[in-house]
Amino acid sequence: MIVTLIIICEVGFWVLLAAGLALRYLAKKPRVGAAVLLLEPLLEVVLLVVTTIDLKNGAEPDWKHGLAAIYIGFTVGYGHYTIKRIDAWVAHRFAGGPPPVKPPRYGMARARYEGRLWLRTVVAAAVAATLLQLAIWYVGDASGTESLTGWQFTALRAAGIHGVIALTYLLWPKKAPPEDGPTRVEQTRVEPTRVERPPSVTKR
Numbered sequence: 344m345i346v347t348l349i350i351i352c353e354v355g356f357w358v359l360l361a362a363g364l365a366l367r368y369l370a371k372k373p374r375v376g377a378a379v380l381l382l383e384p385l386l387e388v389v390l391l392v393v394t395t396i397d398l399k400n401g402a403e404p405d406w407k408h409g410l411a412a413i414y415i416g417f418t419v420g421y422g423h424y425t426i427k428r429i430d431a432w433v434a435h436r437f438a439g440g441p442p443p444v445k446p447p448r449y450g451m452a453r454a455r456y457e458g459r460l461w462l463r464t465v466v467a468a469a470v471a472a473t474l475l476q477l478a479i480w481y482v483g484d485a486s487g488t489e490s491l492t493g494w495q496f497t498a499l500r501a502a503g504i505h506g507v508i509a510l511t512y513l514l515w516p517k518k519a520p521p522e523d524g525p526t527r528v529e530q531t532r533v534e535p536t537r538v539e540r541p542p543s544v545t546k547r
Contacts, residue, residue: 345407409494420467451517454512461509468502
């Protein structure tokens, strides 16, 4: 049931996102669209409540509960970021808004961008690890908490790996390629000089 609910939450996320943006930009109802987008966090609340009830009813903690915590953490860390980027694209595509700002590609600007993404991963891992720890305390000495502990290490390991990747952009910033000069020298076509002949003299 937990896995099915995770799938439903993921599908519901994109359905609500599409509906909210359609109402905002296509139907010209920005307030209604914003209200629909505000329903997004309710999906994670429902998943959290159902997972808690499942544990309360005596279900043995396993990978499904850990996956639910990871999903909620990821949504907290990246949900708003995803909505904001897609909103900017739809506004540009259908409402004449400015083009979405592309992520920087080179130098320290790219390093800062990667660092901000890593902070989102840290938030996601922290939320997931906290929920898992609460579940461990809630279950108590019941068997199966080792699975939840394993998911905690999975979340922290993902944040650590992402941190190492982000650090490489700081230590070895990607350099912009040199501006390309002209690939070939345009040859000027010289038109042949036209020499006019003097008018002929007619002999009388």
